Amino acid sequence: MTLRVRLTLWYGTALALILIIFSTVLYVMTARSLRDAVDQSLEETAAAAVRALEERGFLPLVDEGELMSQFPELARIDKFFQIFSPSGTITIRSPNVKQHEMPLSRQALEVAYSGRTLFESAKYPKEPPLRLISVPIVYRGSLLYIIQVGTTMDSVEHTLNRLLLVLLVSMPVALAVSLAGGWFMAGRALRPVDAITLAAQRIAEGDLTQRLTAPASVDEIGRLTNTFNDMIDRLETSFRQIRQFSSDASHELRTPLTVMRGETELALRRPREPEDYKAVMESNLEEIDRMTRIVDELLFLSRADMGEVKMEHLPVSLDSLIEDVQRQASLLGQEREVQVVLSCTAPAVVSGDELRLRELFLNLVDNAIKYSRSGGTVEMALTIEQGQARLSVTDHGIGITQEDQSQIFNRFYRTDNARAHTKKGTGLGLAICSWIAESHRGQIEVQSRVGEGSTFTVRLPLISAA
Ligand SMILES: Nc1ncnc2c1ncn2[C@@H]1O[C@H](COP(=O)(O)OP(=O)(O)OP(=O)(O)O)[C@@H](O)[C@H]1O
Ligand SMILES: [Mg+2]
Numbered sequence: 001m002t003l004r005v006r007l008t009l010w011y012g013t014a015l016a017l018i019l020i021i022f023s024t025v026l027y028v029m030t031a032r033s034l035r036d037a038v039d040q041s042l043e044e045t046a047a048a049a050v051r052a053l054e055e056r057g058f059l060p061l062v063d064e065g066e067l068m069s070q071f072p073e074l075a076r077i078d079k080f081f082q083i084f085s086p087s088g089t090i091t092i093r094s095p096n097v098k099q100h101e102m103p104l105s106r107q108a109l110e111v112a113y114s115g116r117t118l119f120e121s122a123k124y125p126k127e128p129p130l131r132l133i134s135v136p137i138v139y140r141g142s143l144l145y146i147i148q149v150g151t152t153m154d155s156v157e158h159t160l161n162r163l164l165l166v167l168l169v170s171m172p173v174a175l176a177v178s179l180a181g182g183w184f185m186a187g188r189a190l191r192p193v194d195a196i197t198l199a200a201q202r203i204a205e206g207d208l209t210q211r212l213t214a215p216a217s218v219d220e221i222g223r224l225t226n227t228f229n230d231m232i233d234r235l236e237t238s239f240r241q242i243r244q245f246s247s248d249a250s251h252e253l254r255t256p257l258t259v260m261r262g263e264t265e266l267a268l269r270r271p272r273e274p275e276d277y278k279a280v281m282e283s284n285l286e287e288i289d290r291m292t293r294i295v296d297e298l299l300f301l302s303r304a305d306m307g308e309v310k311m312e313h314l315p316v317s318l319d320s321l322i323e324d325v326q327r328q329a330s331l332l333g334q335e336r337e338v339q340v341v342l343s344c345t346a347p348a349v350v351s352g353d354e355l356r357l358r359e360l361f362l363n364l365v366d367n368a369i370k371y372s373r374s375g376g377t378v379e380m381a382l383t384i385e386q387g388q389a390r391l392s393v394t395d396h397g398i399g400i401t402q403e404d405q406s407q408i409f410n411r412f413y414r415t416d417n418a419r420a421h422t423k424k425g426t427g428l429g430l431a432i433c434s435w436i437a438e439s440h441r442g443q444i445e446v447q448s449r450v451g452e453g454s455t456f457t458v459r460l461p462l463i464s465a466a
Helices: 003-055 064-070 106-113 154-204 220-268 274-305 318-335 354-370 416-421 429-439
Strands: 079-084 090-093 118-122 130-139 142-152 314-317 339-344 349-352 377-385 388-395 443-449 453-461
Touching: 003 079, 003 130, 003 142, 003 154, 106 118, 106 130, 106 142, 154 220, 220 274, 274 429, 314 318, 314 354, 318 339, 318 354, 318 377, 318 388, 339 354, 349 354, 349 453, 354 377, 354 388, 354 429, 354 453, 429 443, 429 453
Parallel strands: 339 377
Antiparallel strands: 079 090, 079 142, 118 130, 130 142, 314 349, 377 388, 388 453, 443 453
16 A cells, blocks of 8 residues: 555545534534524413413413414414323313324323423324423312413424435545545656666666655655665765775786786796896785785775774873884985974873884884985974873975875775875875774874975874873
């Protein structure tokens, strides 16, 4: 059953219930107020009759003619009279009483003896229902007569039947019209959902460029559409990244393999001296080292993605770690005649994994040395700022363009400038750095100008003084 059918059914059921309750109440109230009106007019007529009898000093009426002259209004209105003796037998009655005998009911007689008035409904076959009032006339403590005034409920019946007919006809019509309206409205409201379903199907078939046209209003459907589009955006980006990543990874691994294959083939072409073989083996070993590094780093990153890398959470004193890194980096720098200096330091303790933090700083200094010009300097500085340890590595090398700055933390991303500057490097170093910084609840950022140099800054939260 579709949502549209269900909505319409719910709506229809609720409406039908309301209509039924409303009609029933209307019918019952109308019936009651009509009967009350009849009762009131019967009461008034009976009171007039009692007054007339009183004026005559309760002398018994002799015949119908006398009755009619006493109560002239009787002839005109649709009411009839009967006067009963205390034993319940008819003494006299108005001529408009129909052919039926209408004896006084046992209940009316009993009530009359107790001195009270009684309203009754009576029904004779093939006649419209009647409404009767029986009023006792008590004189000096004894019951003289019982006056009964009656009228047909003909017009009341008629009005009620007409009302019933109107209700019975209009109710289904109203229900049908509003069901049709509900069906139409539900269809209209749910149309965007169909559009979303269609788009989702096309996306499931692999077309990630599909987007939903955003509706003008910011209602539930509008929010759903926007959320859906955002989700597809992210999916598309991450699919693109995955594709890019595998192609980059295979490319990076193919280069050393091509080199190894070329050199080996060349060496095997004719017999050679042992030194030549040794040279080839050494070169191959270099390439194998390179591939091993790439594979290790990839493995590390994919385990990090899956949350499988274990991290220590121990106090690490950054100042001594930085001094250590500086010593190690100075040795590295000697090769390229780059000086590594530690311009300032401050006592700082953070919580984390010392080995990983060392790797993070070494990667940054390694980059700084690699992308410096020979004879340059690299400055390291450790300061405390707003409750955070702030470590910066500054070089005066090739620099990074503004567009590249947002990309260099992506896996395998290397700028053209860097490729021209040095062959070494896979583009995984900064990806690892940013993962390490983030898993220490820190940030890493870069400021750089092309040709002037770059500064990489790492911020780490200090351990709270305990
Ligand atoms: N100090 C720097 N000066 C200029 N460019 C830099 C600097 N540090 C990083 N880059 C740019 O960012 C890119 C990514 O750096 P990353 O450390 O991830 O890779 P890499 O150094 O090329 O290779 P490796 O995986 O060996 O570290 C570099 O290729 C380079 O283009
Ligand atoms: Mg690097």
